[in-house]
Amino acid sequence: MISLNINDQNYNIDADPEMPLLWAIRDLVGLTGTKFGCGVAQCGACVVHLNGEAVRSCVTKVSRAQNQKILTIEGLSKNNDHPLQLAWNEADVPQCGYCHSGQIMSAAVLLREKPDPTDEDIDQAMSGNICRCGTYPRIRKAIHMAAEITRKGGMAK
Numbered sequence: 690m691i692s693l694n695i696n697d698q699n700y701n702i703d704a705d706p707e708m709p710l711l712w713a714i715r716d717l718v719g720l721t722g723t724k725f726g727c728g729v730a731q732c733g734a735c736v737v738h739l740n741g742e743a744v745r746s747c748v749t750k751v752s753r754a755q756n757q758k759i760l761t762i763e764g765l766s767k768n769n770d771h772p773l774q775l776a777w778n779e780a781d782v783p784q785c786g787y788c789h790s791g792q793i794m795s796a797a798v799l800l801r802e803k804p805d806p807t808d809e810d811i812d813q814a815m816s817g818n819i820c821r822c823g824t825y826p827r828i829r830k831a832i833h834m835a836a837e838i839t840r841k842g843g844m845a846k
Contacts, residue, residue: 691755695720696764706752710744711735713751714761722762722790726819733818736791737761743798762790765797773797776834784822792818796832805836 693700695718702717709728714720714737723746726734730745737746738760739753765771773793783789792815799806799814806814811829820828 691751693718693751693754693759694757695759696761697758702751704751706750706755708751709747710737710739710749710751710754710759711746713754714746714759720761720763724787724790726788726791731817731819732788733791733795734788736794736818738794738798741798741801743795760794762794765793771797772835772838773800773831775838776831780827780831780834782824782827782831784824788818788820792820792828796828796835799832800836800839804839806832 690701691704691706691713693702693713695714700718702713704713704717711723711725714723715725723737724734725747726732728747730748733745735745735747736743738744738758739749740757766774773796777783777789777793795815795818799811803810808829811832815828
């Protein structure tokens with residue numbers, strides 16, 4: 690049995706220690722917000738937080754995540770009111786929506802580390818997240834909007 694703490698809930702799962710964390714989250718725990726994109730840590734669709742750091746869950750073994758804090762898009766906020774989620778909708782970022790949980794999770798780490806990021810900061814931090822629909826200008830705008838929401842006292846995590 691492997692113990693995982695996902696979104697502040699403990700799960701004991703029967704899994705091979707080599708199993709990618711992505712599949713434990715999606716298939717064994719049933720949280721499907723984290724997406725499978727490429728399976729080789731190149732697209733960013735599968736980004737979750739492991740002890741506050743953005744990691745590619747498609748290549749992170751469950752054994753590495755055992756007894757650590759895992760945060761998925763479902764745990765980012767209880768009511769989808771995290772500043773990034775609010776800004777994502779306000780800036781009309783989603784098109785197909787497939788990459789956005791990974792995009793938001795990467796952006797959350799950026800805003801925690803740099804609460805008032807420049808365009809260059811955003812471009813650098815988000816460079817490993819691919820959006821096939823090409824909504825990069827809207828993603829950048831939404832990150833700036835989320836930073837502003839946070840500065841004005843909005844929810845931040």
